[in-house]
Amino acid sequence: MDELSEYLDSVTPARRRDDARTLLALMAEVTGEQPVLHRGGIIGFGTYHYQYASGREGDSIAAGFAPRKAATTIYLMNGVDRYTAELAELGPHTLGVGCLYIKDLSAIDLDALRAIVRDSYETLTSGTYGQRAGED
Incomplete structure (x- = not known):
């Protein structure tokens, strides 16, 4: 068993573990990237360069999530403000x-989550991203 599988098997509660497996596939x-387990339990997909x-x-994950006990954290390194319409359709968050x-x-x-992750990933990997989350 690989390190990522072992980590996912250890995630609690069970709902968070199931959610993590769904997000892994999504x-x-x-x-189109393979998942990589980073320190702190962050599962990343691809990288982007920021300046x-x-x-x-430096470089950071282009898409990723972390299954935490209280909630799953999905990282949108280009900020959440640009996704107002999609977030309104998303559901409880x-x-x-x-x-x-x-x-x-x-x-x-x-589908709304897929669109948000796709746009964020494409924005971050289209070249050097020079903003911090929340800056436009």
Whole structure:
């Protein structure tokens, strides 16, 4: 058994574990990338390069999620503000600047989520992304 499978088997509660497996398939389909388990239990798909006006630069996951006990965190590194219409159709969720928190994936419109993840991934991987989440 590989490290990612072992990690997924350890996720609790069971609902979060099932949601993680669904998201794994959804994000692999949308991005065309293989999942990579990062420190802190973040499952990432692809990478993007960022460079800020300050000169700081680096690489980060282009799409990803982390199954946490309280909720699953979906990372939208280009911010959530641009997805107002899609989020209105999504179902029950809460937001951070660059994070979407979902407690029950079965209550979510997966087509709306798929569209959000696809747009975020395509935006981030289209070239050097020079903004922080929430900046336009």
